[in-house]
Amino acid sequence: MSSIRHLLERNRAWAARVTAERPGFFRSLAAQQSPRYLWIGCADSRVPANEIVDLAPGELFVHRNVANVVVHTDFNCLAVLQFAVDVLKVEHVIVVGHYGCGGIRAALDDTAHGLIDNWLRHVQDVATRHATILGRRDDPDWRADRLCELNVIEQVMHVARTTVVEEAWRRGQPLAVHGFVYGLVDGILRDLGVEADNGADLRARYAAAVPRLGSR
Numbered sequence: 540m541s542s543i544r545h546l547l548e549r550n551r552a553w554a555a556r557v558t559a560e561r562p563g564f565f566r567s568l569a570a571q572q573s574p575r576y577l578w579i580g581c582a583d584s585r586v587p588a589n590e591i592v593d594l595a596p597g598e599l600f601v602h603r604n605v606a607n608v609v610v611h612t613d614f615n616c617l618a619v620l621q622f623a624v625d626v627l628k629v630e631h632v633i634v635v636g637h638y639g640c641g642g643i644r645a646a647l648d649d650t651a652h653g654l655i656d657n658w659l660r661h662v663q664d665v666a667t668r669h670a671t672i673l674g675r676r677d678d679p680d681w682r683a684d685r686l687c688e689l690n691v692i693e694q695v696m697h698v699a700r701t702t703v704v705e706e707a708w709r710r711g712q713p714l715a716v717h718g719f720v721y722g723l724v725d726g727i728l729r730d731l732g733v734e735a736d737n738g739a740d741l742r743a744r745y746a747a748a749v750p751r752l753g754s755r
């Protein structure tokens with residue numbers, strides 16, 4: 540119990556610190572939020588969205604799950620996306636994977652992990668789809684890094700092909716989808732260069748991004 544009380548104490552100290560630095564911050568934030576970005580990232584505790592991009596509360600709308608997967612029947616993720624695009628009018632959706640991802644590792648190995656294996660089937664589908672690239676080396680670290688990147692690219696495509704994003708583009712709403720990978724060892728975000736801001740050249744962007752990874 541003491542560790543939970545500790546969290547409340549830390550919260551009070553943080554709120555006091557923020558208020559001292561920016562008087563009225565919480566009152567103005569409570570009135571409205573207007574984030575420009577939706578972050579779809581991994582639930583990993585080492586990848587805290589706001590901190591990594593140095594954004595304050597109110598500046599980043601966030602959805603996280605294991606291995607940053609976007610599934611077209613996942614109404615949790617779809618509801619976040621729809622609210623972010625239709626109501627908050629975010630201008631950028633960023634899918635963020637990270638090297639050293641336990642979910643990616645688990646998807647690559649053959650051992651059972653329980654219920655989560657059902658979720659990780661989606662990542663295994665990505666591995667199956669890109670078996671030729673992943674088969675170029677036996678090195679498990681290399682394979683995990685490539686699958687991490689390929690998974691981000693596939694999830695960017697999934698975001699771009701949701702009815703939410705398709706309809707936003709159809710009505711001319713400015714909206715771009717991006718794929719980043721975060722390095723746990725250096726704290727750096729890398730752009731995989733798979734951004735899409737309309738449905739027309741989506742396949743070309745995808746076709747250009749995937750071979751780049753295979754040549755690493």
Ligand SMILES: [Zn+2]
Binds near residue numbers: 581639640641642643
């Ligand atoms: Zn992860």
